[in-house]
Amino acid sequence: MVLKLYGVSYASGGTGLVAMVLAEKQVPFELIPIDIDNGEQKRPDHVAKNPFGQVPVIDDDGFVLYEGRAICRYLAEKYTDQGTPLIPSNLRDKALFEQAASVEYSSSFPQVAKVAMENVIKKDQGLPVDEAVLGEELAKLSTVLDIYEIILGKQRFVAGNEFTLADLFHLCFVPSGIRQGGPDFMARRGPNVTRWWTEITSRPTWG
Known part of the structure; x- marks a missing residue:
């Protein structure tokens, strides 16, 4: 089936x-x-x-x-043995994956959701956007990405040097949620975030 x-x-x-x-x-x-x-x-x-x-x-x-x-x-x-490995099997590597996935869910995703609520959802509903609130939420998102810049300065991906679900989770809502910042909002961060974002959005399975 x-x-x-x-x-x-x-x-x-x-x-x-x-x-x-x-x-x-x-x-x-x-x-x-x-x-x-x-x-x-x-x-x-x-x-x-x-x-x-x-x-x-x-x-x-x-x-x-x-x-x-x-x-x-x-x-x-x-499907562990099929396609791209997305969750590490090694205990410590898996712990680092869970750490990165938790950061995405607790720090990155909520902030993106706030931006999306103000900018995307309100626009779709024909409601006025509060530009002051939107600017404040984009600034907070930038602060989160400043921390990502440090993390990604030490490793290729958010959970280490291998692509995992933790990276992929960022593609759930970020592209549409940060529409206000322009299509290259993520690519205009620091060099490490830019490199990482370009790499994960260049995968054949994306777009």
Whole structure:
């Protein structure tokens, strides 16, 4: 049975993240489009798969799983010996991966989400953008990336010298969330962040 991915029909957010992991792992899948603009994610048949009424969700031969990062970890570990290794097997390397993944979730992603809420979501809803708030949140994001600059000055990727899910997680929301800063917002950081961002967005499975 081909794995089913329930999500948006465009490469964005958690759906795009899971699709990229599937591509990195060379796993065929069937995309089941969910029209979130019209509230299909809140229909009873979808809520039966994800009680929070959100996407993405996978159905892997009857095994149903929701939450993008959890899905990615599941796929990376199920297909350990296939495609790109995305989670280290060595205990200490895995600990460094979990450290980097935690930083993305607790420090980077929340800040990107705040920028997106002010700039992207408000615009999509036809609401006025508070430029002062947006500028403040972009400045806070820049502060986070200043720390990344230090980290990436010592290693190639966020968890060490190998590409992992921790790097890939940054592609979930950053490209759309920082639209206000321009398409090259990340590439206009320090040289280490620029190098890292250019490398991970140049992967054949991205874009």
